Amino acid sequence: MTTELPEDLEAAGMSGEDVETLSLEPERLDGHTIDELADYLDAGMVPADPSIDDSPSCQNALDALTRVRMLSHGALEADALDEDEREDDWITEILTNISLEAHAGRDIPLPPLRETENSVITEGAVRSIVRRAGDAVDGVLIGRCTLEGDVTVPRAPVSVEVTARLLHDHGSTSAAVREAIAVAVGEALRTHTELAVTTIRVTVRQDGAAPVPEEER
Amino acid sequence: MTAQPRRVDLVDADDETLVERAGHGDVRAFEVIVRRYGPLMRSYARRVLGRTDDVDDVVQETFVAAWQQLPSVDDPAKLKSWLMRIVSRRCVDRIRSRRDHADVADHESEAPEHETPHRRAEASSREAAVSQALEGMPVAQRRAWILKEMLGHSYDEIADDLDLPVSTVRGLLSRARKRMIGAMEGWR
Numbered sequence: 001m002t003t004e005l006p007e008d009l010e011a012a013g014m015s016g017e018d019v020e021t022l023s024l025e026p027e028r029l030d031g032h033t034i035d036e037l038a039d040y041l042d043a044g045m046v047p048a049d050p051s052i053d054d055s056p057s058c059q060n061a062l063d064a065l066t067r068v069r070m071l072s073h074g075a076l077e078a079d080a081l082d083e084d085e086r087e088d089d090w091i092t093e094i095l096t097n098i099s100l101e102a103h104a105g106r107d108i109p110l111p112p113l114r115e116t117e118n119s120v121i122t123e124g125a126v127r128s129i130v131r132r133a134g135d136a137v138d139g140v141l142i143g144r145c146t147l148e149g150d151v152t153v154p155r156a157p158v159s160v161e162v163t164a165r166l167l168h169d170h171g172s173t174s175a176a177v178r179e180a181i182a183v184a185v186g187e188a189l190r191t192h193t194e195l196a197v198t199t200i201r202v203t204v205r206q207d208g209a210a211p212v213p214e215e216e217r
Numbered sequence: 218m219t220a221q222p223r224r225v226d227l228v229d230a231d232d233e234t235l236v237e238r239a240g241h242g243d244v245r246a247f248e249v250i251v252r253r254y255g256p257l258m259r260s261y262a263r264r265v266l267g268r269t270d271d272v273d274d275v276v277q278e279t280f281v282a283a284w285q286q287l288p289s290v291d292d293p294a295k296l297k298s299w300l301m302r303i304v305s306r307r308c309v310d311r312i313r314s315r316r317d318h319a320d321v322a323d324h325e326s327e328a329p330e331h332e333t334p335h336r337r338a339e340a341s342s343r344e345a346a347v348s349q350a351l352e353g354m355p356v357a358q359r360r361a362w363i364l365k366e367m368l369g370h371s372y373d374e375i376a377d378d379l380d381l382p383v384s385t386v387r388g389l390l391s392r393a394r395k396r397m398i399g400a401m402e403g404w405r
Contacts, residue, residue: 024395034398035391061398068347068397072366075347079260091251094277095244098284103242124242131243141225143237165234167225205233 023057030055037061041069100124108151111194123147126193130162133188137180139168140204151195159199160185166206178202236293239284247287251280254297258304261367264351265308265360275311279304301368305360305378312356343401350400354393361386362393 024034032052040052041062052058105123112119127145134142142164149158164181172180182200189197227235227249235253238246255276262272283303290299351359360379364370372390376383 024398034394038394064398068401069366071343071347071401075344076260076367078344080257083256083259091248094251094280095248097281102285127241139225141230141234143234145241163237165231167229
């Protein structure tokens with residue numbers, strides 16, 4: 001049965017040794033192929049196809065497909081649990097090989113400490129300041145932080161956009177959480193940078209909920 | 218009186234937050250990603266590559282590449298499947314270069330070589346039975362099955378990852394389905 005296989009199929013690892021399961025051939029599945037049934041499952045069994053739904057042999061095959069899918073999925077996750085805990089060395093090696101410049105962003109001027117000096121702080125460092133300030137708010141983790149405006153020009157107006165996630169709900173209103181983040185971020189930026197911040201917009205997501213609409217400060 | 222502010226540990230962060238932070242240069246967030254998905258990626262790479270030193274290298278390379286590309290992630294909530302696609306591409310590259318160097322024309326039909334130390338000799342659980350069935354598959358069939366049924370990739374994505382025509386991918390999966398169902402018949 002392999003003799004007629006095109007070369008690319010052979011190269012792709014097909015062989016005649018594959019197990020033939022006769023009960024999965026179309027003549028045993030009321031004319032459907034097992035692949036049609038798999039596609040039907042993938043599509044969430046919609047639109048409904050009575051020729052499949054009303055066929056006991058198709059239903060058996062669908063059960064079998066679902067079962068091997070579930071088991072396959074479980075097998076990889078189970079393997080992952082079996083994986084030895086990696087030494088910190090292994091993780092450290094990754095972290096030392098990543099390029100920190102990759103996400104440094106723009107250079108933002110700082111007032112020179114000496115006349116001859118040209119001090120800058122990277123956009124990445126400013127984001128880090130924003131994260132640290134926002135994370136200090138009860139139950140909150142900062143996500144994205146975007147600086148809009150020409151930060152490379154001293155005193156140019158800059159607006160800050162921050163997304164945050166509320167992981168521990170402690171009863172504060174969303175508005176209060178957004179306000180607390182905006183205040184903390186604003187203070188930190190005033191302390192550590194020379195940015196002329198005009199607005200701080202905060203979007204807060206809660207688990208499973210759509211993002212709470214932005215609020216301008 | 219006033220409750221102590223509760224700082225949230227990054228380990229508890231959702232993937233989306235981690236992607237956003239890491240994409241903006243937060244190395245600690247990236248470390249959490251590495252710890253969260255490293256084991257799954259290694260177990261995937263081990264299934265595809267076999268038990269070789271390559272497994273650790275491939276996963277490390279994957280993470281280093283992922284760090285660069287993080288800002289381009291379209292849907293941060295799909296971090297896992299995004300990482301799995303990168304590692305699967307890297308595995309395929311590795312297999313190709315191995316094949317090219319070893320000059321083995323029919324590498325694809327080579328017997329699967331991997332057995333994790335934890336793999337039982339006999340199928341003592343359904344998961345082990347699945348693993349055995351997988352190990353008995355031709356390599357390309359196994360890869361296609363893993364990508365489709367373990368990682369939920371589409372036919373087009375698999376064709377892209379494995380550098381095969383979609384029709385070939387469909388054929389591989391058709392055989393893999395029959396084989397798996399046949400192998401798992403005793404486990405109803």
